[in-house]
Amino acid sequence: MDLLIEKDGNEKRYASELKLFVKDIHVSNATLEQTLTGVKGRAGSIDRGATHGVKTVTLTGMLKAANQLEYLHYRDLIYAVFSDDEAFYVTEFYNDKDMYDFELPGERQGFSLGDIGIPKFRYRQRYLVRLNNDISIDFIGASAGGLKADVTIELCTTELPYGETKPVNILVKNNRVRYRGSAKCSQLESPFTLKATALNNGTNANFTIGDRTLVFTGAYKTNDVFELNGVSNLQNSISINDKTNYQYFIFKPSIQKFIDVFCSKPNDFKLEVVNFKELYL
Incomplete structure (x- = not known):
């Protein structure tokens, strides 16, 4: 999976270009806000309709960096891309390869998120969003593959509470x-x-x-x-x-x-x- 971020119609950037390996993109349903009026002495309420409120898009992934300097650079780049005060479009991308596979113990040497490759297929809809909560970057530690941190980014729709x-x-x-x-x-x-x-x-x-x-x-x-x-x-x-x-x-x-x-x-x-x-x- 991957997430495409588009700003001003020209600036395009994938989450994977920020050293983010996307594990999941959770898109909520649009919240429903009802308008009900109670009448004293009458059971129930008068239904005056309902409107949709907001939709949230939550990205969870892993930041992977070769060294401390690269870690700090991409941490700040993530902040710069997603903390923009101007609304921007995000689009989910998916791959035609299976995310999961099965094997006997020791059948292969190992598996890396990077082996999946860059997703090539754009999903049908996109969302106009802005950052909803503080970006969470929790450092995990060092490994043979470099420094790693868990990342959670929560976005919410700004104008229309729909994918478009x-x-x-x-x-x-x-x-x-x-x-x-x-x-x-x-x-x-x-x-x-x-x-x-x-x-x-x-x-x-x-x-x-x-x-x-x-x-x-x-x-x-x-x-x-x-x-x-x-x-x-x-x-x-x-x-x-x-x-x-x-x-x-x-x-x-x-x-x-x-x-x-x-x-x-x-x-x-x-x-x-x-x-x-x-x-x-």
Whole structure:
């Protein structure tokens, strides 16, 4: 296993590059915060819904250094990388090799964590996080392989309490979009845009994602570009909020993994979802 740390979209560093041999990466579920109101003289509570709070990502591993100077250098480098006051993305990496094997006593000379090799496969989602608690580096001692210390680093999500895929732009085909996430993706929480490019002249159109429909009443002409953002709706970069109903879109998890995305006049518009993400609990 390994952990990729990404900052500012350009700086990338693996935990293994910090002399950290990752033993486990524990990702918690997103905490659930209920809003309940009690009424005197009435049994139970009134359920006013629930929201997700935070998700924690805890890395446990071993710091391995050749000598004291290298130990101090990488200890401080770990502090510098993970104690940043700016939020950063972390992504789990895994290997196609088995972590564990079985053998007869003395069948082989030995095994080292480094024998597993650098993981090559990125997991589907990443997390925007910041350090949650003090980094724990507990010195174990010296061995033939150098100095060793147990390391525990606890991170927590900062904005969305979900794992998220990298944002992409997707062209809508066959009036649907594949959404494999396990959490709702709302325009109000994870902004995305339904972009509609007019292919013909016309008036009035409805745009639908899942069970939500935005109604536009007005004229459009060929090559007009609509950007439906939930909070603001634009036609050729000019606000048309006065020509639409108040509506925002949500991609919701489903067994079929596909969400309907269409226009009431399919021959008049090309649809595209800009900044599309899948969110995971």
